[in-house]
Amino acid sequence: MAPPRILHMITPLKHMSPFDVNMALDAGYDDVVAYTNATIEDAYGLIQDAIFSRSPEGIKRQGAFIGGKRAIEALDMMDRAKKAMVPPFEISVFADPAGSFTTAAAMVACAKKALQDNFETDLDGKSVVVFGGTGVVAFASAVIASTGGAKAILVGYDGPERVRRLTMEANDRFDVDLGYADGTTEEQKAELAQNADLIFSAGPAGRQILSLAQINPAKNLKVAADVNAVPPLGIEGVGLKDNGKPIEGMDAVGIGALAIGDVKYKTETGLFKEMIEADQAVYLDFRAAYRLAQDLVS
Numbered sequence: 001m002a003p004p005r006i007l008h009m010i011t012p013l014k015h016m017s018p019f020d021v022n023m024a025l026d027a028g029y030d031d032v033v034a035y036t037n038a039t040i041e042d043a044y045g046l047i048q049d050a051i052f053s054r055s056p057e058g059i060k061r062q063g064a065f066i067g068g069k070r071a072i073e074a075l076d077m078m079d080r081a082k083k084a085m086v087p088p089f090e091i092s093v094f095a096d097p098a099g100s101f102t103t104a105a106a107m108v109a110c111a112k113k114a115l116q117d118n119f120e121t122d123l124d125g126k127s128v129v130v131f132g133g134t135g136v137v138a139f140a141s142a143v144i145a146s147t148g149g150a151k152a153i154l155v156g157y158d159g160p161e162r163v164r165r166l167t168m169e170a171n172d173r174f175d176v177d178l179g180y181a182d183g184t185t186e187e188q189k190a191e192l193a194q195n196a197d198l199i200f201s202a203g204p205a206g207r208q209i210l211s212l213a214q215i216n217p218a219k220n221l222k223v224a225a226d227v228n229a230v231p232p233l234g235i236e237g238v239g240l241k242d243n244g245k246p247i248e249g250m251d252a253v254g255i256g257a258l259a260i261g262d263v264k265y266k267t268e269t270g271l272f273k274e275m276i277e278a279d280q281a282v283y284l285d286f287r288a289a290y291r292l293a294q295d296l297v298s
Helices: 018-027 038-051 073-084 098-120 135-145 160-174 186-194 257-275 286-297
Strands: 006-010 031-036 061-068 092-095 125-130 151-156 181-182 198-199 223-226 242-245 251-255
Touching: 006 018, 006 038, 018 031, 018 257, 038 061, 038 073, 061 073, 061 242, 073 098, 073 160, 073 242, 092 257, 098 135, 098 198, 098 223, 098 242, 098 251, 098 257, 098 286, 125 135, 125 186, 135 151, 135 160, 135 198, 135 286, 151 160, 151 186, 160 181, 181 186, 223 257, 257 286
Parallel strands: 006 031, 006 061, 061 092, 125 151, 125 198, 151 181, 198 223, 223 251
Antiparallel strands: 242 251
């Protein structure tokens, strides 16, 4: 009898996300084990303890998942996990802190598809203004859009300093060229929207980020995408199920949270299955998520 498929789920938080636990089991893992309050350094020992418990063939039926709420922390933890491998004792690792990598990948992939379908263009050279810029989904979507050739701007809400630090960290880490801006006031948000080709709203749930009055004068706007599924929605005029639906009074189209969420769900499920089916260890982060999300929407 084959040994069970085990997923070791590591998080720096007090609890592992029940969402990710359910997703992993539904994707095909037989059992999951959560390691909470873990540090970046803890990842090394946990992984080494896991890989030597089975033969090189047997450990193909186990993997590791890294959660949390910070993109850089999760990627650093993945790096430590990778350094712990001793080939042929090596397992697959998937990082998706707060579901941010798969959510961001889905949002950018849906926006790119909407650009192609409605405007016969792509992300290259487009101005992408990302609201909720100090959050992990906004951070990841700005980086993904930038790697696709867009000129992404992270917008903070509590002054420029915190979003500036995140932007500099992203630029150094991923060799991108993100910009940043302060969107504390309604006037600042409206001004930022005016120059956008695309708007991503990834702010807190249940908070309207932009009104129709703020985006209506944006003459270059082509796509507005919102990941908030809790009323009031993040962008007025963009419905939950919208997927390329024209925004009232504008040439731009909207993409709502449920349309993005459908692709996010399939992306996370697909990456778990990719680990399960891989003959050799794979390391999956926002880049792998974006690759798969693009395939799913095409």
